[in-house]
Amino acid sequence: MGNLYDVIILGGGPAGLTAGIYLSRAKIKTLIVNEGIIGGQMSLTHEIANYPGIESLSGYMLSVNMQKQAESFGCKIISNVKITKYNLKNDIKSITVNEKEEYKSKAVIIASGGKSRELGVLGEKEFAGRGVSYCATCDGDFFQDKEIIVVGGGNSALEEAVALTQYASKVTVVHEFGYFQAYKHAIEQATNHPKIDFILNSTVSAFYGSQSLEKVTVKNLKTGEEKDINIDGVFIFIGYIPKTEPFAEILSLNEGGEIIIDKNMMTDISGVFAAGDCITKRFRQITTAVADGTVAALNAIEFIQK
Numbered sequence: 001m002g003n004l005y006d007v008i009i010l011g012g013g014p015a016g017l018t019a020g021i022y023l024s025r026a027k028i029k030t031l032i033v034n035e036g037i038i039g040g041q042m043s044l045t046h047e048i049a050n051y052p053g054i055e056s057l058s059g060y061m062l063s064v065n066m067q068k069q070a071e072s073f074g075c076k077i078i079s080n081v082k083i084t085k086y087n088l089k090n091d092i093k094s095i096t097v098n099e100k101e102e103y104k105s106k107a108v109i110i111a112s113g114g115k116s117r118e119l120g121v122l123g124e125k126e127f128a129g130r131g132v133s134y135c136a137t138c139d140g141d142f143f144q145d146k147e148i149i150v151v152g153g154g155n156s157a158l159e160e161a162v163a164l165t166q167y168a169s170k171v172t173v174v175h176e177f178g179y180f181q182a183y184k185h186a187i188e189q190a191t192n193h194p195k196i197d198f199i200l201n202s203t204v205s206a207f208y209g210s211q212s213l214e215k216v217t218v219k220n221l222k223t224g225e226e227k228d229i230n231i232d233g234v235f236i237f238i239g240y241i242p243k244t245e246p247f248a249e250i251l252s253l254n255e256g257g258e259i260i261i262d263k264n265m266m267t268d269i270s271g272v273f274a275a276g277d278c279i280t281k282r283f284r285q286i287t288t289a290v291a292d293g294t295v296a297a298l299n300a301i302e303f304i305q306k
């Protein structure tokens with residue numbers, strides 16, 4: 001029964017690794033199966049300056065430290081694999097990895113995270129973390145007294161545009177329509193702000209630079225006219241995609257694809273918990289993922305001990 005665990009955690013980002021630390025330290029036999037690189041989105045972050053107790057550290061190093069800490073308590077971690085089958089409904093749950101290895105457990109914690117929606121245009125990937133950002137809370141501070149662009153016209157884009165004015169000298173909101181899809185209050189706050197300008201019916205169609213972002217092309221979607229703008233940073237807020245497709249047929253998700261959980265972080269399947277960026281929530285940070293992972297792990301311990 002080498003492949004039978006008490007808890008299997010699906011995802012090795014901060015939520016999954018934290019759950020792994022708590023469970024293994026409580027002598028619960030735990031396996032983390034991670035489809036990507038260890039640390040998830042955290043590992044892609046150039047500099048983390050808002051994790052309490054750590055002034056500044058690369059996301060990669062924080063990921064390695066969390067992995068080591070989990071493993072030091074006996075947590076087994078399998079990374080960079082593909083889960084090809086899920087069987088979560090029965091009392092004993094099982095998953096199949098790479099179509100051959102089957103792992104079983106009494107409880108499962110889904111910590112599959114997600115990703116920000118991208119524009120999908122030239123240079124966007126190349127300058128991600130070097131001028132292109134998807135998180136104002138994470139990166140706003142790097143743009144003190146600089147001019148930046150915010151792409152988007154929903155609540156997040158307008159609220160974050162206002163928040164970014166505390167750092168940036170000027171914020172230009174580029175939005176694809178001539179109107180905003182946001183609450184009245186958010187629209188009023190942004191449109192009345194002296195530091196915020198708007199370019200409507202337009203999008204950013206290319207990013208250019210050398211070491212870091214220097215220039216973008218802004219395209220008018222009505223006339224097709226393009227113009228280049230010198231800029232230090234671009235924040236993109238055009239939606240968020242939780243990585244929950246494999247669970248769409250199995251669990252209750254909201255209309256945004258986020259997993260619905262109860263106060264114990266349990267989904268609508270007994271013994272299946274969820275934590276981190278994949279669940280229904282507003283603020284997606286390492287600290288909130290770590291907190292979710294803790295709560296899910298403590299509830300999973302109670303569940304299997306019953």
Ligand SMILES: Cc1cc2nc3c(=O)[nH]c(=O)nc-3n(C[C@H](O)[C@H](O)[C@H](O)COP(=O)(O)OP(=O)(O)OC[C@H]3O[C@@H](n4cnc5c(N)ncnc54)[C@H](O)[C@@H]3O)c2cc1C
Pocket residue numbers: 010011012013014015016033034035036037038039040041042044045046047048049050083111112113114115116129134135137138139243246275276277278284285286287289
């Ligand atoms: C560029 C960038 C910069 C950021 N900067 C900061 C910052 O400075 N400070 C901060 O607090 N937050 C920051 N964030 C946000 C933070 O990284 C996330 O909120 C956090 O990583 C979410 O943790 P998570 O464990 O829920 O998910 P993730 O970090 O997304 O990890 C989930 C992991 O699960 C894997 N996975 C997906 N599906 C499955 C599956 N079915 N089975 C198994 N594994 C699966 C994924 O490949 C991934 O490895 C940043 C995010 C980005 C993208």
